[in-house]
Amino acid sequence: MYPILLKIGHFELRSYGIIVALAFLAALWLSTREAARKGIDPTLVNDFALYAFLGGIVGARIYFIVFSDPAYFLRNPWEILAIWRGGIGVIGALAGGFLIAVWYCRKKRIPLLKFADTLAPAVALGQTLGQFACLANGDSYGRQTDLPWAITYTDPRAMAPLNVPLHPIEIYEMGAYFLVFLVVWMTRKRFKVEGFGFLAYLATYGAARFVMETFRGHSAIFVAGIPAAQVFGAALILASGLGFFMLARSRDAKQ
Numbered sequence: 406m407y408p409i410l411l412k413i414g415h416f417e418l419r420s421y422g423i424i425v426a427l428a429f430l431a432a433l434w435l436s437t438r439e440a441a442r443k444g445i446d447p448t449l450v451n452d453f454a455l456y457a458f459l460g461g462i463v464g465a466r467i468y469f470i471v472f473s474d475p476a477y478f479l480r481n482p483w484e485i486l487a488i489w490r491g492g493i494g495v496i497g498a499l500a501g502g503f504l505i506a507v508w509y510c511r512k513k514r515i516p517l518l519k520f521a522d523t524l525a526p527a528v529a530l531g532q533t534l535g536q537f538a539c540l541a542n543g544d545s546y547g548r549q550t551d552l553p554w555a556i557t558y559t560d561p562r563a564m565a566p567l568n569v570p571l572h573p574i575e576i577y578e579m580g581a582y583f584l585v586f587l588v589v590w591m592t593r594k595r596f597k598v599e600g601f602g603f604l605a606y607l608a609t610y611g612a613a614r615f616v617m618e619t620f621r622g623h624s625a626i627f628v629a630g631i632p633a634a635q636v637f638g639a640a641l642i643l644a645s646g647l648g649f650f651m652l653a654r655s656r657d658a659k660q
Contacts, residue, residue: 408542408562424538429458432531439523439593445515450523453509457502464501468494472625472633494625495532496614496637502528518600525606526593529586532610533579540575547572548622565622572620581613598656604648611641 411418433454437447470478470485472494478485506524510517539545543558543565555570565571588609593602615638618624624632 408560408564420541421538421544424541425535428531428534428538429454431534432527435530436524436527439526443519443523445520445523449513449515453506456505456509460501460505461498462493462501464504465493465495465498468497468500468633469625472627494633495535496634499528516599518603521603522593522599522601525602526586526589529582529589529606529610533582533586536575536579536582539578540573545575545578546622547574547577547620571622574617574620574622577620578613578617581617582610585609585613598652600648600652604645604652607641607648608645611638611645614638615642 407420409417410420410423433451436454437450440447440450466485503521506520507517509515510520543560543563546558546565547556548571549566549569550572551570552572554573556573556576557570558565558567561567585606589602589606592605596602596605615635618632618634618638621632621634624634627633627636
């Protein structure tokens with residue numbers, strides 16, 4: 406693949422950072438449109454975006470460091486900031502972004518569930534597009550396979566094992582997260598209960614991530630060999646189920 410788009414002297418323009426930035430901008434564009442539809446001032450989304458980006462990056466990096474190789478980062482602390490080389494965890498980004506959203510909604514007096522519903526389709530779209538960054542960089546590679554659609558990295562600057570046929574998990578995830586986006590997008594007008602879109606995102610993303618992890622070649626481990634992503638994926642499914650139950654009870658109480 407193409408981990409570096411352009412190199413001039415010691416300067417390297419990495420595809421990972423460029424693609425992540427473009428995915429973020431696409432998600433921001435969609436979320437402002439959705440905000441306008443739901444009666445939220447789009448400028449509030451634009452203001453939130455910077456906080457969310459910073460919170461998401463911090464959360465994503467912490468997740469990666471904690472569940473990948475914390476000893477390495479303790480020995481090489483300067484590497485903690487080298488996010489342009491890859492090494493971020495989407496689940497950590499979601500956690501960081503959600504905490505920022507809770508703070509921002511309290512500060513601006515915005516209903517949290519309504520704001521979460523507004524952002525949910527855009528987050529799913531951003532995740533879909535962001536997989537192109539992982540594909541180019543090879544930092545989130547699949548298990549070895551002899552399937553005819555396997556991909557093989559040959560660029561020594563890629564983070565995946567070289568000259569080994571691998572599951573194209575990045576492409577699998579593109580498809581899975583696009584389905585997540587479609588579910589949230591197609592149900593956002595049909596179910597007008599605040600929080601439904603956000604919970605639909607949590608349930609479908611949690612399920613997709615749980616399944617996708619079985620194809621990953623180098624998983625971040627939670628404990629006892631269990632992939633952290635599967636633990637958090639299952640937790641998201643359970644949390645969304647509880648959330649749907651609470652929404653149903655709240656609706657019944659109002660009738």
